[in-house]
Amino acid sequence: MPLIQYLTSADAIATAAAHFATLPRIGIDLEFDDMRHRYGRHLALIQIFDGKEAYLIDPLPLPDMAAGLEPLFAVLRDPAVAKVFHSCKSDILLLDEVFGVNCLNIVDTSVQFTLLAAEDNNISLGRLIQAELGFEVDKGEQKSNWLKRPLTEAQKEYAANDVLYLFELTDRLTARLAELGRSDWAAQENLALEAVRYGRDDPRxxxxxxxxxxxxxxxxxxxxxxxxxxxxxxxxxxxxxxxxxxxxxxxxxxxxxxxxxxxxxxxxxxxxxxxxxxxxxxxxxxxxTDLEPDTPLAPEQRKFPFRRRLNGPAATRAEARETLLNTLKALLITDHGSTLANMVLSNRLIAEIIEQGAESALRPWQQQLLRESAERHNEDYGQIAEPF
Structure with a gap:
């Protein structure tokens, strides 16, 4: 186990952040409580790996958490430093929700693994370490109370393990994606993570x-x-x-x-x-009391499917687009297998393409696969390329 630095003061965090800012990449993970022990979502720990040492940054002792963590947040916003996560969406949503931090230059090992199309689901970090590196890490502290202090040695070791192997994993996955000609796919998916934002003001x-x-x-x-x-x-x-x-x-x-x-x-x-x-x-x-039913949502807040808003000839056109998309999905399965087919034309994406068109709803790599299968089997990609 490499050296673990446990940082609890703003000065120590600022010094570490200045070091991180000089690096080409850092491995990162967050521990937080999401309505498990307290109300709301609360950051409990930030783990960083610099390639040699693990840093456990404890925000709870900070008199002003946002101010004390700002030097680190500046690194997260810096596009010159790559941030290697595993399955980062929960982490970046918390950073946006609680601190308004938009993390840039993300490399997600879960995204990389998914694009290999070896499995049709997201893989846990523990399973990925076992599959790629050939050993198991203890995940027994996964559901422990991360807001309780002091942290146990088992918690510290668990937290460090979440970042210690990220560089080795991403390097292996990057090489495998390059062999398959899918490096650009990963770049597109990772870039899209920068746009992930916390959804505020849920009306219901x-x-x-x-x-x-x-x-x-x-x-x-x-x-x-x-x-x-x-x-x-x-x-x-x-x-x-x-x-x-x-x-x-x-x-x-x-x-x-x-x-x-x-x-x-x-x-x-x-x-x-x-x-x-x-x-x-x-x-x-x-x-x-006789209670009033929910008031109707404003049109821009309604989330029911696009198809339900249509009738007559418009509904017939939408049905034709859906039929073609289902045909193309079957052809994608023939050409590339079910895993990749579901990544290009999941049920959610089919619904979005019916309304928005493939050129808007899909990443360029997805458009390419879909267009190639359509052309190979003499189907008209143009019918679903543009918005409805």
Whole structure:
């Protein structure tokens, strides 16, 4: 195990960041808590590998986390330094959401592996290390509480392992992609990661909760109010929402609302705060009030599929585009196998191409594969190239 430097002060972080800024690349990973031990998403640790040493940067002791980490954030924004991640989307979303940091010059080993088309799913870092380097790393601390201090030695070793092998992995995967003539594919996919942003101001956050599938459309107003009440209490307590009421219990309360103080006193599965004023009164009001349905979303906020907005001749045209795309997907499977076919024409991409056209919805490498298969089998790529 290489030397691990554990940094807890702004001065030490600034010194390390000045070193990182001189390097062609760094390996990086983040540990954070996402509604597991506290409310919201909280950065807990940043791991950096410079090719020789692992740096564990602890942001929790910093009096001003954003200010103390700014020298490191400057490196993340610097396009001259490559940042090697594995499966980086959660990390870069957190950096954008919490700190407004847009990470540039990303190399993602998960993206690289996916483009080899060896498997049809994202591979974990542990499995990739085992497959490429031939040994296992301990992943036992994956679900530990990263906000708790002091960190254990096992946590520190686990965190360091998340970055120690990234250079070796990306070098191997880069060479394999070059052999297949897919280096430019990886460059296009990695460049697209720079545009990933955290989606703010969700108008209906309750609609993303899995418990909604256990209730009827008529019960949605009750579910909405219960969800928002739970969120208010969770935010106040700085606890994950499931500590207030579990998702399953939320669905049960929607189907059988609490309507009397006696029902509330004897109800199970509720945080004590829900049985105290003012939240007890709010909970009873939800169960005894005729609630208004959700107001219609503004047109720009509606996310239902493009096809559902069409009728008549327009719907017929869209159906013809979908039929052609499904034909092209079958031809891609014949030419390149199902893994690559799904990367070029997944169900999501087919829906986007119907509306936006392949030239807009697909990366250049995807367009090339699709165009070549169409030409090889005498299909008209031009029919789906342009926007609807």
């Amino acid at each position: 956050p309750w609609s993303r909760n899995a418990a909604k599938y256990k209730i009827s459309a008529q019960e949605m107003p009750i579910f909405r109010e219960l969800y928002m009440l739970r969120d208010t209490i969770a935010r106040q307590l700085d606890r994950p929402p499931y500590h207030v009421v579990s998702n399953d219990r939320l669905a049960e309360l929607t189907r059988q609302p609490i309507e009397t103080p006696l029902q509330l006193r004897t109800a199970n599965g509720l945080h004590p705060e829900l049985k105290r004023s003012p939240y007890a009164e709010q909970l009873l009001a939800i169960g005894t």
